[in-house]
Amino acid sequence: MRWINTRPGRGAQLTLLLLPFVLLIAAYSAGSVARLAENPSDKLLPNLAGFADAINRMAFLPDPRTGEYLLWSDTVASLIRLFAGLGISTVMALVLGMAIGMLPYLRALLSPFVAVISMVPPLAVLPILFIVMGLGDASKIALIVIGVAPTMVRDLALKALELPREQIIKAETLGGSSWQIALRVVLPQILPRLITCLRLQLSPAWLFLIAAEAISSDSGLGYRIFLVRRYLSMDIIFPYVVWITLLAVVTNYILDRVRIAVFPWSELEKQA
Amino acid sequence: MSELIIENVWKEYGDQIVLENVSLTIASRAFVALVGPSGCGKTTFLRMLLGQERPTKGTILLDGQPIPTEPGRDRGVVFQRYSVFPHLTVLGNVLLGKEFSNARYKAKLLGATRRNAVEEALQLIGEVGLSGAEQKYPAQLSGGMQQRLALAQALIMKPKVLLLDEPFGALDPGIRVEIHTLMKRLWHETQMTVVMVTHDIREAFTLASRVVAFERRRDRPEEKQRYGATITKDISIWPPRLAGVPSNFSPDRDGPIDSLGYRRDDPALSGE
Numbered sequence: 001m002r003w004i005n006t007r008p009g010r011g012a013q014l015t016l017l018l019l020p021f022v023l024l025i026a027a028y029s030a031g032s033v034a035r036l037a038e039n040p041s042d043k044l045l046p047n048l049a050g051f052a053d054a055i056n057r058m059a060f061l062p063d064p065r066t067g068e069y070l071l072w073s074d075t076v077a078s079l080i081r082l083f084a085g086l087g088i089s090t091v092m093a094l095v096l097g098m099a100i101g102m103l104p105y106l107r108a109l110l111s112p113f114v115a116v117i118s119m120v121p122p123l124a125v126l127p128i129l130f131i132v133m134g135l136g137d138a139s140k141i142a143l144i145v146i147g148v149a150p151t152m153v154r155d156l157a158l159k160a161l162e163l164p165r166e167q168i169i170k171a172e173t174l175g176g177s178s179w180q181i182a183l184r185v186v187l188p189q190i191l192p193r194l195i196t197c198l199r200l201q202l203s204p205a206w207l208f209l210i211a212a213e214a215i216s217s218d219s220g221l222g223y224r225i226f227l228v229r230r231y232l233s234m235d236i237i238f239p240y241v242v243w244i245t246l247l248a249v250v251t252n253y254i255l256d257r258v259r260i261a262v263f264p265w266s267e268l269e270k271q272a
Numbered sequence: 273m274s275e276l277i278i279e280n281v282w283k284e285y286g287d288q289i290v291l292e293n294v295s296l297t298i299a300s301r302a303f304v305a306l307v308g309p310s311g312c313g314k315t316t317f318l319r320m321l322l323g324q325e326r327p328t329k330g331t332i333l334l335d336g337q338p339i340p341t342e343p344g345r346d347r348g349v350v351f352q353r354y355s356v357f358p359h360l361t362v363l364g365n366v367l368l369g370k371e372f373s374n375a376r377y378k379a380k381l382l383g384a385t386r387r388n389a390v391e392e393a394l395q396l397i398g399e400v401g402l403s404g405a406e407q408k409y410p411a412q413l414s415g416g417m418q419q420r421l422a423l424a425q426a427l428i429m430k431p432k433v434l435l436l437d438e439p440f441g442a443l444d445p446g447i448r449v450e451i452h453t454l455m456k457r458l459w460h461e462t463q464m465t466v467v468m469v470t471h472d473i474r475e476a477f478t479l480a481s482r483v484v485a486f487e488r489r490r491d492r493p494e495e496k497q498r499y500g501a502t503i504t505k506d507i508s509i510w511p512p513r514l515a516g517v518p519s520n521f522s523p524d525r526d527g528p529i530d531s532l533g534y535r536r537d538d539p540a541l542s543g544e
Contacts, residue, residue, distance in 0.1 A: 164354035169324055170422075171357075174369035174429055175345035180379040184368065188359045265359050268411035 046235040054235035070224065071243070078220040079247070081137055082209050085144025089205075090198060092145070098186055100153070101160020102178070111157065118150030122208055130216060140212040147208040149203045152194075159193040160186055166255035175243050192266035195259040206248055273300045273335055274432035276321065276466045281330030282500070289500035290316050296484065296503060299514040303459050303466040305476035308486035312501040314469045317486070318435050321467060322349055334432065345373070348426030348464075350439045354438065355422035356410045362421055363406040366393040369429045383491055393428060400424045400454060408419070416447035427462065436468035439474065452478055460516050481513040482506070 006017060026217045032045040038141055046054075060072040096114070099106045133139040146251030163186060221244055228236045260267050276298040283291040288312045298304050306314040319325040320332060323343045332339050334346065344347070356365050370389040371381050381389055395454060397406060400420040419439055426434060431452050440448045440455075459466055470476050477484045483507035488496070 166351045166354035167357060169322065169343050170349060170351070170355055171368075171372075172343035173322070173345060173347055173349050173426065173431070174372050176368075176372040176379070177376075179377070180372050184379045185357060186370070187356075228275075263359065265409040265411065267411050269358050 032258075043232045044234055046238070050235040051239055054233070055239050058236060058239070060241065071240075074219055074221045074224050075243070075247070078221040080210060081140045081213075081220065082144065082205055083207070084137075085141045085203055086148065086198060086201070088141065088145050089149035089152055089201070090194065092149045093156045093197070094187075094190075094194060096153045097156025098160055098190065100157035101163075102182060102186060102188075107157075114150055114153050114157075118154060120146070122147035123211055126212060127133060128213065135216045140209065140217070143212045144205050144208045149207050151204075152197050152201060155197045156190055159190045163189060178213060188263075192259050192263045195255050199255050202248050202252055206244065210244075275300045275335055276433065276464070276465065276467075277320075277331075277333040277336075279331050279333070281317075281320065281327040281332065283313065283320065283325070284328045286499075288497055291486075292500035292502050294502055295487075296506075297468065298465060298482075300461065301465055303479060303481045303513070303515070305480035305483045306467065306469045307473055307476050307483060310471070311515070312486045312488060313541055315437060315467060316471050318437055318467065321433065322347055345369075345429050346431055347433045348429055348431035349435045349437070350419065350422045350426055352438045352441050355439075356418055356425060360408050361407050361409055362397060362402055362413070363390070363393055364491070365410070365421055366397055366424050366428055368411065373429075387450065393424075396424045396428055397421075399458075400427075408410065414447070416443050416451055419443065419451060423454070423458065427458065429514060430462070431464055433463045434466045436466065436470075438469055441471065448475070455479055460518070474530050477509065480509065481515075482508045 028045065029047075034242040035042045035045050036047055054072075062068060063070050069138050096110065100110050100114070101107070102237075122143055125146055126139075129142050133142060142206060167185060168181060171185045176185065209220075210222030210225070213220040214226040217223040221240055225237050225240050276296075277295045278294060278298075281291060281294045282289070294317065301390050306317065316325065321531075325503055332397050339347075347357075357368065360368065367381070367389055369394055370393065371379050374385055374389070375381055377403070394406065397403060400423055402417060402420055402424065405413065405417065410421065413421065422439070437534060440451055441453065452475070459479075468479065473483075483505070484503055484507075486501045487504040488501045489504065490499040
């Protein structure tokens, strides 16, 4: 049988799914054991006990200086910034993307402008944001918006343009006005794409958030990682990285489930 | 009434002349089939009736008035593909026209108006043979059912003119026969004039009351650019087919062809 025709069964699929993760953990453990055998106070590759201790300290014991449970307060601070940035980007993408996709005049006005703006490297703008908006949350949220929104606007405008011309004509023959067609024909068809687009922008959004927090902040997951870096606290950095990844993965998964639940037809179309 | 008068219409794209000097009067409630080779401008002609494109020269009158320069509710349309909205159920698709005309800003109906509209839509869905599929999405329907849905969706607007752009071209023969029967019944029962583009001559003679052929009079390569297609044949079916008048004379050309003996295209029996 050809390789392209051989498929794993359910059990094999699960095993294969877990395999890379297991290998990664095994490789890490081996490295950690080797290093700790040589030097019990090695900080680079802490063992499980080290992690458990650090996680306990960060998540379940109040910080002696502020009295806060640091992991949770960092998570809340970061997520507020992240979702504020993504929320603003989503609204912008929806409004501008639909307008650019549907109205030739606005397309002529905005499409080249958005294309140019999306090429500005967001991190290069960060100093400007810090100077103009201060070091608070506003500048960090602005960085996420600048980094994420132009791509989303372009993606949604393309999606709106991609709708078959026949559909729009058909809607016109049913008596729809521009507004009605936007509301009932275009909007519902690009919303699933908006969610997918949001999922794809999760990792750039995290990138910009952590970059901004690393440079100037007093709380947040990115801030904590870069703070403890000074003390080589790998026992804190590793769990934080895993936690951030987990948050992103869960958000990604939830968004996809929401798309399927709210827009069942979008899944049908994919299969058709 | 819904009489279409096309007077000396030309259509040019830049230097390319597509249609030249097309004049045609289509009586109210006629069923006109437009046939002709690929690329002879039949679809362009239909698009001009639809208002999607404008003639370069000449006028098109509907009931004595120049037709609007954009698609509208007086002219319904069914395309070969993309005629229905993938994000709406069968009921939603048929209801959409009603919602556009009765709710200017929300484009959604509530309460008693919705109940009446739903009732009307359900009746129409039954008439085109889609009862029981009201809650299905188009991706769950076969090609033939999707075209039935597209017909119902257009008919709920009670258009003066129904324009069909190779609506049954992608269906397999058995399904096509069924939908032809439906199409004939709908033409008899409603008040509309039908203009259908088809590349299937047999379909044209099965359904139409009049068959109009488009052709280029001069088709040598060096003449192609400067000479467009025009009407070369205009055949009224005899005995006349009239909307609403059952005819015993018109044989159903969808019936099986009696095949006597071998045809030239049949595979040779011996190993020649």
